[in-house]
Amino acid sequence: MNNADRWRWVVWWCVAIPAWGWAAQDNLLDIERHNPTFGSASDTTEPRVQQDRQRSLDNARNEAGRARIVQSEQQNLLAAPEPSSPPSVGNPPAHGALHATDSGDTPVTPVTPVTQQAPDERPLWQLLKANRLGEYDQRIDGLVREFPSWRPSQALIVERARRQRDAEIAAALNGEPGALRKLIARAPDEFGCAHIDRLWKAADLFVRTGYLDDVYALYRTVIPACKPDANRIATLYRAQRELPVEQTAALIDLEASQGRRDADGEAAFERLRYQRAVAALGTTPAADASAARQLAALAPSIRAYRDAPAATLAGWIELAQHHVEEADSWFDAALTFAPGDVDATLGLVQAQIEQRAFDSAMALLAQPSLRDEPRARRARAQIAVAQANAAYGQRRYRDSLQLLDVAASEGMPAADTEALRGWNLYALGQYVQAVAVFRERYERDHDDDSAEGLALATLALNHGAAPERLAAAAGGGLVGSYLDALGAQQLYYRKQFVASRVALRDARVGGADGQRIGRYVPADLNGIDAASVAGGLTWSDHVGAAGQGRLDTIAPALRGEWIHNTTQYELRYRQLFLNAGTTSLDQTVPGSLGRLESLILDGVGNAKESVKRSLENTFNNFRQVATVGGSARAEELQVMVADSIRIGALPRFDWSVSAGATQGAPAGFQPTREASIGQQTSWGMWTTYIGVMPVRDSLLSWRGMTLPAAVGGGKWGAVRRMAGGTQVRWQVAPRWNVNAAVEGQWLTGMNVVGNEGMSADLSGGYDFRVPGFDYFSMGPALHYLSYRRNENFYSWGQGGYYSPQSSLGTGVALQWLSKEGRNWQWQGNLETGWNDTLQRSERCFPLGLTAGLANAIAQLPGSSQSIVDSAAQFTCAGSHDHGPYAHAQLAAVTRLGSRLQLGALVDANVTPGRDRQFAALAFVRYFLAPRAAVFSRDLPHNARDFYLQLDDNHN
Structure with a gap:
């Protein structure tokens, strides 16, 4: 070996050894949200996962004169920098040629000993880089005929196989779920922890086509052992959005019992469970006893996370449970977490209305931020209706009617105040108008309140008429039931208890509210007709x-x-x-x-x-x-x-x-x-x-x-x-x-x-x-x-x-x-x-x-x-x-x-x-x-x- 050959090998080893050190792809992923930190419990933004920018293939492609890292399922090979002039023909080194590929980039032409019988492989690498695999195969066939003793290098073979496999996976991810399912079964490692982005893409296809059990099976390979922790948490977020409640709960329980997380992962996982609990609370009927139990368990976390939307939700639940003071406290907390929050302010207004603190409620509604808020108008109308109800209870019937007019001016639909308007008219002795109001509402809604009002007003309008006669004229239904109930009441106070019992039984047949019907007779008549x-x-x-x-x-x-x-x-x-x-x-x-x-x-x-x-x-x-x-x-x-x-x-x-x-x-x-x-x-x-x-x-x-x-x-x-x-x-x-x-x-x-x-x-x-x-x-x-x-x-x-x-x-x-x-x-x-x-x-x-x-x-x-x-x-x-x-x-x-x-x-x-x-x-x-x-x-x-x-x- 002459001196020129010696220097050539020295340079080659100096380049190859560092490149081998870079060959191990780490496939690192991290979770990115719109905000670098976790948002509130009510924030529905899902985490996104992006490829670690380290060793970006685009950067590698743009750095001339450096070795590049090529991702492969089986191995990562190092390619030497391309020479500025075509290589001379010679014999390969004794230990064999080394090759490397770059995932999705132009492969570097491998350094081979200069011989006069080997073709130039650089055009072949260019064809692979361009994913022109058909042309590549034709060129290989031609070179084999031209150089019978030549065979493609191992690097070319590996890169060609990788390109073929990537093409098949890409086609499966954009194809039918059946083909993808077969591919996953044939090459499960291609959709494992090392290829989390590919696993998520496969899950997206199954979600779009409705195969949620396949999604669950994919996610089950990640939970609870996949590293890094952030990928598992991101997968759980996706499961929460994509899978049924039972399957999502199973994954979360598995992660909770078997997963090992660092401090950041534990915090993210607890936040996920908290958000899930808040979401479940939001779907529970607010007046249900289970909502109260769930809220009691979540209350410390809501305050710890200073979650304003969740605090507002808690306030509405307490209102539905008739715990007005607790509701008031939650709405105050929500405004502390998020000053000026419209939802929390409106909730506090509702709590003030429930406590009949109408002046305080109106003061809150006077804030500039609520001036043009439609919900604030509804609240003002609600206050007017509440005051109208109070006036009715105090027998100030004309004042009650005026307040109902105020509610109507604030946009309260007439249908929502018809019943109270009818009762005021009835109390004022304006029976003709009361009958008209109650009849209009009853013909529209067929509800007990309007039926009862119509029955009372009709009986008052036909003073002295027998209620059962009017019930027969009404043709039965709810109105007939309440007329029968009025007849039962009349008979009761006349000490005709047996006849009252019969009339009350007739009243219950028409489908009216049994509890309302029962109010007309103040005592239990069961057995009054017993022998x-x-x-x-x-x-x-x-x-x-x-x-x-x-x-x-x-x-x-x-x-x-x-x-x-x-x-x-x-x-x-x-x-x-x-x-x-x-x-x-x-x-x-x-x-x-x-x-x-x-x-x-x-x-x-x-x-x-x-x-x-x-x-x-x-x-x-x-x-x-x-x-x-x-x-x-x-x-x-x-x-x-x-x-x-x-x-x-x-x-x-x-x-x-x-x-x-x-x-x-x-x-x-x-x-x-x-x-x-x-x-x-x-x-x-x-x-x-x-x-x-x-x-x-x-x-x-x-x-x-x-x-x-x-x-x-x-x-x-x-x-x-x-x-x-x-x-x-x-x-x-x-x-x-x-x-x-x-x-x-x-x-x-x-x-x-x-x-x-x-x-x-x-x-x-x-x-x-x-x-x-x-x-x-x-x-x-x-x-x-x-x-x-x-x-x-x-x-x-x-x-x-x-x-x-x-x-x-x-x-x-x-x-x-x-x-x-x-x-x-x-x-x-x-x-x-x-x-x-x-x-x-x-x-x-x-x-x-x-x-x-x-x-x-x-x-x-x-x-x-x-x-x-x-x-x-x-x-x-x-x-x-x-x-x-x-x-x-x-x-x-x-x-x-x-x-x-x-x-x-x-x-x-x-x-x-x-x-x-x-x-x-x-x-x-x-x-x-x-x-x-x-x-x-x-x-x-x-x-x-x-x-x-x-x-x-x-x-």
């Missing part, structure tokens, strides 16, 4: 003379009730144990024997003493054998049916019919019957009735008595009262009512002279509206009672019942009833005043003497027909009584369980000229279905059938 069986015991004591006015009654009773829709069926059975005590017959006509003795003695002349002794013996014997009164036993059975009917467009008529009978000695079988019809209207109520019932004033008037056999026997009494009357109540003012009643009576009995009577009652009441009471009223009362004959005597032909020719009572009555629909209820009636009663004297025997009585008198020692005739004209003395009277009645029922009630009643009546009366009863009622509460229809109203007062209200 029931009641058993009880009644005791009453009519204080009077034994065998005459005295009457002790013990009556066990059973009562059953069955209800179907609004029809009520009742059956009552009672055993009657009556005891009047006994007295001698002569006591029924006080002083009668004395008067007979006087008449006889006046007619016997000198034989007075002997006749007198004989009469005394006869009278003593008579008193022993001629007694009346005693006790009786009987049974009562009563059936009642009640319902309501409609006649034309008139309000509902309520009717009832009852029939029954009493069986027992001495009167035997006696039928009873009663019918009534009434109506409740907007001004009050009226009822008219007619019936035939027994007079339960004494044993004589109720069941009759029998004359002793000593006077020939004979039955009399068992008076029946045929009565007809009318009762009216006027609600003259919200707290005042006036009650009036008139009744006519026709009384007949077994061997009893007939009688007629009438009664009139007038009273007024003022309701004090005491809390806890349905009513608590007091007012004056006036009662008048008059009969043609006084039959308050107990001799043959008399009725034995209170029948004054004039009874006038004036007093004050206090009445109360506790709230309906509770677990217990009680009712009271206290009345006291002054009574003046006149009872005229009457013939003791208005029908004359019986044959037995006449014979008995005629057979007396010294008697004659004239004495018999005189006895028939005996007079029973009347009376004129006056003084204070009092009547008290208390009744109560309590709920022992869902199916069981216990009730009781006590009653007392003291009236001048009349026997005192006392009564009490107790009963247990069992329902065949659960009953939710106690109502006034469950209370006993008299001591006879658990429902009027003593003696059929004729006190």
Whole structure:
């Protein structure tokens, strides 16, 4: 080797050794965002990845005279600088030629020993650089023919293969997903950590074509071990944007559990998880409980990152959760993180509105940045609507309408204020306008609010019309449902609870809001129509003379009730144990024997003493054998049916019919019957009735008595009262009512002279509206009672019942009833005043003497027909009584369980000229279905059938 060759090899090694040191490609990547630091949680900018600018191929291509680095999947080769003149032909060095390629750049012509048989390879490198692979292959074929012993260098072969592989990958990345999938399967390393940009491009193709599972598989090769950390974090950002939530979560969880990150990588990863949590929070319904839990977990991070958009989101969530103070705090924090932020300012405005701090809210809206903000106009309109609502609640209806006009001027759509406008018009009594507003909204939205308003306004416009009639005219739907609900409410306050329950059930059928419908009836009516069986015991004591006015009654009773829709069926059975005590017959006509003795003695002349002794013996014997009164036993059975009917467009008529009978000695079988019809209207109520019932004033008037056999026997009494009357109540003012009643009576009995009577009652009441009471009223009362004959005597032909020719009572009555629909209820009636009663004297025997009585008198020692005739004209003395009277009645029922009630009643009546009366009863009622509460229809109203007062209200 000469000196020239030696220098040539020295220069070659000096160039080659440093180039080999640069041959290892590091493929470094970093994450670049629009801002060098991470932005806020709400920033949706995704990271971009760019190739490390070190060893830029473009720089390498432009640096003449330097070795260049060529990227290859398998190796990196060093190429010597191109000589300034063609190389001389010679033999290659002993260790072989070295070649290198540059990724995407013109390869440097390798240095080869100068020989005369080898072609120049520089044109071949130029063709590879230009990616003219077809021409390259043709040139190779030509050179092989021209130089049979020549073969391309190893560098050319490697570069040609690399170029071919790059072309295939490029074609796959721009082709069909199937081809790309096959290529990845054949050469997975080409799409691994070392080629992260190529992996992302493949993912882009799969995302565009919808093959997300392939994207997940690619990203799974990166997570959790790929280096550098920044490439994994960037891949997770991409996954968050491209993959379903479950797959993204799986990758993040894998990175969290298995990934190893430096401090910067850990911070970036935590920021990613934070952003993901904020994004999930933003998709959760703000009012949901899970939103509150998520916010509680995120709150420290939001403050740590000083994330204004996330703080604003937190404020809206707290508002939706009705945590107004917490919302206010979050909006303040957001404005601290980002002063002047419009979203946060508007959120703070909303919080001020919720706290009704309207002045503060308006001050915030006056900021210049919000002057032209559309959302600020909406907020001002919202404030006006809120103030209108407040004015409506304060009954300032005209002010409310003016504020609604302000809201409209701020752009609030009319549809958003129609309902409140309609309610204001309704409250002002402008029913025609209210109906128009509600109807327009209802026809557009078919919502409950407008349907309810339309129903109320329609009912008010058609004052006095039956709600169910209007509901039928409305054709059903929501409006019909609310009209039915109004009907249920009306029936409830009229104490027609069964009918109210039926109307309420109809109201719920139309699809209206059940909760709103339920508000119309203030108590739970469930079970009000349940069938029931009641058993009880009644005791009453009519204080009077034994065998005459005295009457002790013990009556066990059973009562059953069955209800179907609004029809009520009742059956009552009672055993009657009556005891009047006994007295001698002569006591029924006080002083009668004395008067007979006087008449006889006046007619016997000198034989007075002997006749007198004989009469005394006869009278003593008579008193022993001629007694009346005693006790009786009987049974009562009563059936009642009640319902309501409609006649034309008139309000509902309520009717009832009852029939029954009493069986027992001495009167035997006696039928009873009663019918009534009434109506409740907007001004009050009226009822008219007619019936035939027994007079339960004494044993004589109720069941009759029998004359002793000593006077020939004979039955009399068992008076029946045929009565007809009318009762009216006027609600003259919200707290005042006036009650009036008139009744006519026709009384007949077994061997009893007939009688007629009438009664009139007038009273007024003022309701004090005491809390806890349905009513608590007091007012004056006036009662008048008059009969043609006084039959308050107990001799043959008399009725034995209170029948004054004039009874006038004036007093004050206090009445109360506790709230309906509770677990217990009680009712009271206290009345006291002054009574003046006149009872005229009457013939003791208005029908004359019986044959037995006449014979008995005629057979007396010294008697004659004239004495018999005189006895028939005996007079029973009347009376004129006056003084204070009092009547008290208390009744109560309590709920022992869902199916069981216990009730009781006590009653007392003291009236001048009349026997005192006392009564009490107790009963247990069992329902065949659960009953939710106690109502006034469950209370006993008299001591006879658990429902009027003593003696059929004729006190």
